[in-house]
Structure formats: structure tokens, C-alpha cells
Amino acid sequence: MKNSPAAKPAKSQAIRSSVGEKLFQAINIVIFVLLGLTTVFPFLNLIAKSFSSEAAVVSGMVTLFPIDFQVGTYKYVASSSMFLNAFMVSVTVTVIGSFLALFMTTLAAYPLSKPRLRGRKFFILMYLFTMLFSGGLIPTYLLIHSLGLIDKLPVLFLPFMISVYNMLIIKSYFESLPEGLEESAKIDGASNMTILVRIVLPLSLPVLATITLFYAVQFWNDYFTSLLYINSSSLKPLQLYLKELFVSSTDTFLRDNVEANLNVSPQSIQAASIMLATLPILLVYPFLQKYFVKGVLIGSVKG
Amino acid sequence: MLKKSIAVLSISAMTAALTACGGGGGSASGTNAPSASPGATAGASKPKPEFKALMQYGRFDPNEQVVAKLLNEKTGYKVTYDMLPVENPDDKLNLLMANKEKYSFMILSATQYSKLAASGALEPIDELVNKYGTNLKNVISQNSWNGAKLNGKIFGIPQTGSGTVVNSSLVIRQDWMDELGLKMPTTRDELYNVMKTIKEKKNVMALSGGKSPLAPEILPTFGLPMTTAALGWEEVNGKLVNAVENPNMKKYLEFMRKLYSEKLIDQEWSLNQSNKVIENFTSGKAAMMSMGYFNAPTVKTALEKNTPTAKIGTVPYLKGDDGKVRVVGTAGISFYVGIPKWAENKEEIIKYLDLKLDKDIHKEATIGKEGVHHKVENGNYIPILPKFTEDYNDASGFLTGVDEKNYPIYWQARVRKDPVLFSAFESNQANAKGSAVLDPLSFAPPLEAVGKYNQKLNKLVEDTFLKYITGAEPLENYDKFLAQWKADGGDEMTKAVNEWYASTKK
Numbered sequence: 120m121k122n123s124p125a126a127k128p129a130k131s132q133a134i135r136s137s138v139g140e141k142l143f144q145a146i147n148i149v150i151f152v153l154l155g156l157t158t159v160f161p162f163l164n165l166i167a168k169s170f171s172s173e174a175a176v177v178s179g180m181v182t183l184f185p186i187d188f189q190v191g192t193y194k195y196v197a198s199s200s201m202f203l204n205a206f207m208v209s210v211t212v213t214v215i216g217s218f219l220a221l222f223m224t225t226l227a228a229y230p231l232s233k234p235r236l237r238g239r240k241f242f243i244l245m246y247l248f249t250m251l252f253s254g255g256l257i258p259t260y261l262l263i264h265s266l267g268l269i270d271k272l273p274v275l276f277l278p279f280m281i282s283v284y285n286m287l288i289i290k291s292y293f294e295s296l297p298e299g300l301e302e303s304a305k306i307d308g309a310s311n312m313t314i315l316v317r318i319v320l321p322l323s324l325p326v327l328a329t330i331t332l333f334y335a336v337q338f339w340n341d342y343f344t345s346l347l348y349i350n351s352s353s354l355k356p357l358q359l360y361l362k363e364l365f366v367s368s369t370d371t372f373l374r375d376n377v378e379a380n381l382n383v384s385p386q387s388i389q390a391a392s393i394m395l396a397t398l399p400i401l402l403v404y405p406f407l408q409k410y411f412v413k414g415v416l417i418g419s420v421k422g
Numbered sequence: 423m424l425k426k427s428i429a430v431l432s433i434s435a436m437t438a439a440l441t442a443c444g445g446g447g448g449s450a451s452g453t454n455a456p457s458a459s460p461g462a463t464a465g466a467s468k469p470k471p472e473f474k475a476l477m478q479y480g481r482f483d484p485n486e487q488v489v490a491k492l493l494n495e496k497t498g499y500k501v502t503y504d505m506l507p508v509e510n511p512d513d514k515l516n517l518l519m520a521n522k523e524k525y526s527f528m529i530l531s532a533t534q535y536s537k538l539a540a541s542g543a544l545e546p547i548d549e550l551v552n553k554y555g556t557n558l559k560n561v562i563s564q565n566s567w568n569g570a571k572l573n574g575k576i577f578g579i580p581q582t583g584s585g586t587v588v589n590s591s592l593v594i595r596q597d598w599m600d601e602l603g604l605k606m607p608t609t610r611d612e613l614y615n616v617m618k619t620i621k622e623k624k625n626v627m628a629l630s631g632g633k634s635p636l637a638p639e640i641l642p643t644f645g646l647p648m649t650t651a652a653l654g655w656e657e658v659n660g661k662l663v664n665a666v667e668n669p670n671m672k673k674y675l676e677f678m679r680k681l682y683s684e685k686l687i688d689q690e691w692s693l694n695q696s697n698k699v700i701e702n703f704t705s706g707k708a709a710m711m712s713m714g715y716f717n718a719p720t721v722k723t724a725l726e727k728n729t730p731t732a733k734i735g736t737v738p739y740l741k742g743d744d745g746k747v748r749v750v751g752t753a754g755i756s757f758y759v760g761i762p763k764w765a766e767n768k769e770e771i772i773k774y775l776d777l778k779l780d781k782d783i784h785k786e787a788t789i790g791k792e793g794v795h796h797k798v799e800n801g802n803y804i805p806i807l808p809k810f811t812e813d814y815n816d817a818s819g820f821l822t823g824v825d826e827k828n829y830p831i832y833w834q835a836r837v838r839k840d841p842v843l844f845s846a847f848e849s850n851q852a853n854a855k856g857s858a859v860l861d862p863l864s865f866a867p868p869l870e871a872v873g874k875y876n877q878k879l880n881k882l883v884e885d886t887f888l889k890y891i892t893g894a895e896p897l898e899n900y901d902k903f904l905a906q907w908k909a910d911g912g913d914e915m916t917k918a919v920n921e922w923y924a925s926t927k928k
Contacts, residue, residue: 347514352486380714
């Protein structure tokens with residue numbers, strides 16, 4: 120708000136601006152549009168490859184538009200049992216994981232947002248501590264092992280129920296809600312739980328949507344956890360499947376495994392696999408976009 | 423609430439699916455099969471134990487494979503499989519071993535095998551094999567068994583693969599050769615002249631290639647049959663000497679430097695991945711490339727798509743300076759099958775691994791049923807498509823030792839699934855007949871020093887050689903490089919290799 124009076128004259132000046140300034144603006148726009156395009160280009164290239172014939176892809180003919188348009192690659196990937204299995208694992212983990220994580224994170228954030236909680240500082244400190252320090256890879260592995268979670272589906276989401284960072288965002292959002300709301304509800308005889316469920320949560324939809332998105336993206340894109348803890352092929356999520364698809368086509372891998380050369384998957388199939396693996400999470404964005412900016416902003420600007 | 427119940431449901435469904443795989447199937451097929459199978463020995467009334475196996479990475483779900491089911495049914499043992507990951511498999515293996523995961527047997531790479539054996543994680547199997555391994559002893563040669571011996575003891579079954587195979591050869595645009603009236607080169611000098619003419623007349627790079635500075639078709643003409651940068655040993659006066667110490671290596675690098683500076687070879691050699699090389703060749707930017715037979719179908723279709731009149735010719739393996747043709751072949755032990763110290767039922771495990779090499783079981787586990795997956799023509803095994811590919815594409819991942827006489831013949835069914843693939847494979851083998859050279863270390867046991875320094879030296883050699891070829895560093899520095907190579911482990915490796923070599927001659 121403070122900035123707006125200063126910004127206005129600058130704007131009106133811009134209308135009367137010199138040719139030089141206009142040129143500057145134009146060049147700026149061109150440069151930034153080009154910069155933007157460079158980030159879209161690999162994606163378009165991938166789409167084009169996934170719809171092209173393998174022969175065209177191999178000889179480097181495909182750039183932005185498919186050559187010899189076909190959809191056989193998609194049919195092949197979508198009917199491959201390993202892909203479908205990995206897809207189902209990822210969907211299950213993302214849905215269950217984001218829901219549970221949101222639930223747990225909210226339950227942790229709410230009490231911590233109340234100054235009347237005894238030992239609040241201590242608890243917050245405990246949470247922050249885990250953000251900075253962790254046991255390291257091997258102790259964590261041993262812990263997971265003794266919990267009996269190795270090679271079980273829940274290992275992909277149970278250890279990540281609370282991200283302290285996300286919890287703090289929710290917490291500061293809760294703190295920004297007017298205290299009067301809670302007081303009046305209390306006068307009407309509402310319990311803590313009722314206040315949370317009936318009043319606080321409905322008011323916090325933007326931040327909850329944002330955090331859900333954070334969690335969903337995190338679960339969807341995570342491959343490292345499965346790399347460490349999953350041994351069975353039937354429990355491998357999509358990202359691990361993709362990673363394996365690519366690494367097993369690299370020169371280094373093939374040099375050591377000459378026979379694997381006979382089963383390398385074609386580049387067009389690889390492109391189609393990426394597309395099918397990226398699309399679902401990409402489709403979630405537009406629906407949550409409107410909350411997205413609002414949620415993060417409101418949570419962060421407070422104070 | 424709804425979401426939560428879905429969550430609970432799917433978790434329980436998952437666990438149900440898991441337990442069903444683990445227990446249900448075993449009791450049904452596991453107990454019935456042994457009494458029916460003729461290979462089973464006495465004591466069949468006792469149910470056979472279930473095994474858990476660890477295998478190398480492959481892009482398939484091992485427990486769903488036809489081969490896995492077939493093996494379970496034929497042997498009567500129920501085996502479930504886990505795989506190592508495709509990246510950093512050694513780290514994962516270390517984790518699993520530190521945890522004493524209950525594996526019955528594990529298919530290990532040479533380095534993994536020697537490390538685990540040295541740390542005492544593997545059970546010596548000499549006696550068990552003597553007692554229960556009739557098939558094992560029959561079909562696996564003494565040469566291979568020697569390659570599994572560490573400090574006088576055998577810790578795993580050596581698994582060789584397809585026999586001696588020559589993977590790549592130089593292919594050239596035959597249509598351009600005809601157009602320019604050029605003859606196929608047979609020596610290095612002729613190759614140089616062909617390259618020069620093509621470059622002048624067609625204005626393209628003559629040879630595309632990438633990453634590895636050791637061109638597998640040119641290097642042997644200097645008398646240096648070297649495969650990977652850190653290996654490549656040769657006997658000189660009864661001692662093994664690495665190719666980097668051979669004075670001819672410098673001459674090779676000089677030659678490559680000349681090709682590079684005259685722009686006859688790919689100017690992006692040091693950056694290219696293999697798909698870039700294929701792209702250059704198939705799009706007509708290059709006249710030659712070194713092609714692995716396994717890439718032949720891709721290369722052919724892509725080239726013909728771009729230039730329907732294009733024809734691919736194969737350059738015969740070139741004569742060396744002494745007039746002899748040398749071709750680098752690959753052979754040797756691909757994997758070792760080890761049993762962890764803490765495994766239960768070790769006798770049964772060996773019995774199982776031995777049973778897998780039973781003539782009929784081994785054959786069916788490799789190439790399937792005759793009439794369903796393959797047919798026999800003139801003693802060759804021809805795959806029946808697409809059934810063969812569907813069921814047996816990944817069968818080699820299940821091998822735990824092979825019949826060294828028959829497997830190389832069975833194996834060719836894999837290559838015959840595509841006529842272009844097979845003709846490229848066969849032409850390589852035919853052209854290399856009588857000239858294929860094997861590294862003396864092919865059947866050596868995994869030597870600790872080699873495992874320790876291989877990667878590091880590989881990188882040193884590749885990086886430095888690429889610099890010499892592209893001119894980023896003058897070749898006069900070769901002595902300095904050699905000194906570093908020796909200091910960085912080359913000397914230790916040479917010592918270890920020669921100690922082993924001397925021990926084989928006794």
C-alpha cells in the first residue's frame with residue numbers, strides 16, 4: 120500500500136515516456152517471452168517426440184511438430200502392466216499421503232498457533248530442530264527397518280506425515296485469523312474441536328488447498344524414498360519406474376550390460392511415458408491455482 | 423470420512439495382495455510338484471523350502487514373469503525375487519547386507535561378489551557343490567570355476583553368458599561409396615583415404631562417434647585390443663602389460679588427433695552420447711559410425727526413412743600394421759551367484775540351483791517350449807513371435823549359471839527375433855572369425871585392485887585421451903599422464919593382475 124503513490128507517477132511518466140524507454144520495454148518483453156519459451160520448448164519437443172515415429176525421432180527430425188503422427192506409443196505405455204501398476208501405486212500414495220499429511224499437519228499447527236498452549240515455545244523449538252538436524256541416512260534406514268516398514272506401501276507416506284515447513288505456514292495462517300471469532304464461538308459453548316472444524320478450517324481453505332498441493336506434488340514426485348525402501352517391483356511408484364526407464368537406456372548402463380541393449384525402449388515410448396506420468400499432477404494445478412497464490416501470501420505476510 | 427475409508431480399504435487391499443503372493447501360491451503348487459517331478463530326490467514328502475532371491479536390475483516385474491512361474495513349477499521350490507535398483511546398486515546391496523536381509527541366493531556383479539566375499543558375507547560353496555552339484559559340475563567349465571576362486575575358495579557360481587561375441591563394427595554409407603567409386607578399406611591408410619574423399623566430395627564428417635576415445639575398430643590396428651579404458655591387457659614376455667603402457671597407444675592418439683584436426687571425425691566427439699551418433703549417421707551428417715549389432719534395426723529404419731535410397735555397408739575389420747586382423751571380443755563371467763552366510767537351508771539352495779541346470783529345465787527356462795516359443799531349423803533355434811518376446815524377453819535375468827556348451831546356441835534365438843538384427847550379429851561374428859581377441863582377464867576372478875581402481879582409471883584415461891584427440895592438451899604430456907596413471911592405482915593393478923597371471927601358469 121505504501122508503495123502505490125510512488126508507483127503512480129512512474130506509470131504516468133511511462134505513458135509520456137521517451138522512445139528509448141519504449142524500446143527498453145519492448146526488448147524486455149521479447150527477452151522474457153523468449154526466456155519463457157525456452158522453458159516450454161523441451162516440453163513441446165517431448166510431446167512432438169511422443170507422437171512421432173521412432174525412425175523420425177532417432178534421426179533427429181523431430182523438433183516442435185510430430186512427424187508421422189501416431190498414437191501407438193501411448194497405447195503401448197497405457198497398456199503396459201508395469202506402467203499401470205506404478206501409476207496405481209503413485210495415485211494411492213499421493214491420495215492417501217496428502218490427505219493424511221494434511222490432517223496430521225493441521226492437528227499439529229492448530230494448538231501451536233494458540234499462545235495459551237503451555238510450553239508452546241518448547242514444542243515449536245522441537246519441531247524446528249528436526250528441520251535443521253536429522254539422524255542421517257543409515258540411522259533412518261535402520262529405524263524404518265525396525266518399524267517393519269521396509270518394502271511396505273505405507274513407507275512411502277507414513278514417515279512424511281508432517282513437514283515442519285508446511286506446518287509453520289498453516290500455523291501462521293491460523294494466527295492471522297481474528298481472535299474474536301474464537302472467543303465468540305466459545306461464548307456460544309463450542310469446544311476446541313468444534314471451533315477448529317466449524318470455524319477455523321472453513322476459513323482456512325486457501326492455505327489448506329495450497330498445502331494439499333504441496334504435499335500432493337511432493338508425494339507424486341518423490342522417487343528417493345522408494346529407491347531406498349522398496350524392493351518389490353509391484354510396489355514401485357511411477358517416478359521410480361520413469362527413472363529406471365531412463366537410466367536403463369543410458370550409455371553407461373548399456374556398456375556394462377551388453378545384453379540389455381536388445382531390450383532398450385524406443386525414445387518415442389520414453390517420451391510418451393513421461394507425458395503420461397506428468398499429466399495427472401499437472402492437471403491438479405489449474406484447479407488449485409486460485410487458492411495457491413492467496414494461500415501462500417496470506418500465510419507469509421502476516422505480522 | 424469417505425476419503426479415509428478409501429485409504430483404509432486400499433491399504434488393506436494392498437496387504438491382502440501381498441500376503442496372497444507370499445503364502446497362498448506356495449502351498450498349492452509347491453507341495454504337489456516335487457512328487458510328480460522326476461528330478462526330485464529322496465525325501466520328497468517334506469515340503470520344499472521357499473527361497474527369496476536377489477537379482478540384478480531389469481525392466482520387468484520378476485515375480486510376474488513366465489520364467490519365474492515355470493521355474494517354480496518345474497523345480498518344486500517356490501522362489502520370490504527382489505531386484506537391485508538400476509542406479510547405485512552397490513549402495514543398496516550394502517544396506518541389504520548390513521541388515522542381514524533373508525536372501526537365499528543373490529546374483530552379483532564381479533565387484534559386488536569380491537567385496538561381499540572379502541567381508542565374509544558369503545558362504546564358501548566348494549563342499550556343497552561337490553556333494554549336491556552334479557549338473558553344476560558338468561555344465562560349467564573348470565576355467566569358469568577358477569574365475570570364481572578367491573583365496574582358494576569358491577563363494578559363488580560363475581555365470582558366463584552368450585560365449586565370445588563381437589559387438590560392433592564400422593558401418594558406412596554404401597550408396598555414397600558406390601557413387602564416388604570407392605573401394606572398401608581394409609587397412610588404416612585406406613580408411614584414411616576413404617574418409618578424406620568422402621569429406622571432400624560429400625562435405626560431411628566421415629566418422630561420427632562419441633564419448634569413448636577408444637574407437638573399437640581403429641584401436642586394434644595398432645595392435646591394441648583394448649575394450650574398456652582401464653582394462654586391456656596383453657602378454658609381453660610372459661607378463662601382462664596394460665595397453666596404456668604400450669608405445670603404440672601414443673601413435674593411436676596421434677592418428678586420432680590428425681583425423682580430428684582435419685575434421686574427418688565428429689568435432690563433438692567428446693560430448694556425444696550414442697543416440698547423437700546414431701542421429702548423425704541416419705540423418706546423413708556422417709558417413710560412418712561404429713554400430714553395435716543390437717542397434718542395427720533402429721539405424722536401418724531411421725536411415726531409410728530419411729533417405730530411401732541409402733544403403734548400409736559394413737567395413738571389414740581392418741588389418742593391423744603387421745598385416746594381422748584383430749577384433750575385440752567380449753566373453754567371460756557376467757555374474758556370480760552367491761549365498762549369504764546367514765541363509766537357511768544351504769543344501770537345499772544348492773540343490774535348487776543345481777536343478778535349474780537340469781538339461782530340460784535349463785532349456786525351457788531359457789527359450790521356452792518347442793512349438794510354442796521356438797522352433798528348430800537345421801539345429802538353430804528360431805523364436806516364434808510374438809510369443810517368444812512376450813514370455814522370454816527377460817529370461818536371462820533369471821540365470822544362475824549356464825550350460826556353457828549349449829547356452830550360447832540357445833541364446834541366439836534372442837538375436838533371431840529380427841532379421842536385420844540377426845544379419846548384423848552374424849556378419850560381425852563371421853567377419854571376426856579367427857581374429858577375435860579376448861582380454862586375458864576375461865576369466866580371471868574379480869581382483870580387488872581392479873575393482874578398486876577400475877572406475878577411477880577409466881575416467882582418467884577417457885578424459886585425458888579426449889583432450890589429446892581434441893587438442894586441448896598436447897600429446898607431449900603423455901609421459902606425465904602415464905606417471906599419474908601408475909600412481910593412481912595402475913601400478914597396483916598391474917601387480918595384482920600379474921600375481922594372478924603367474925598363479926594360473928603353475
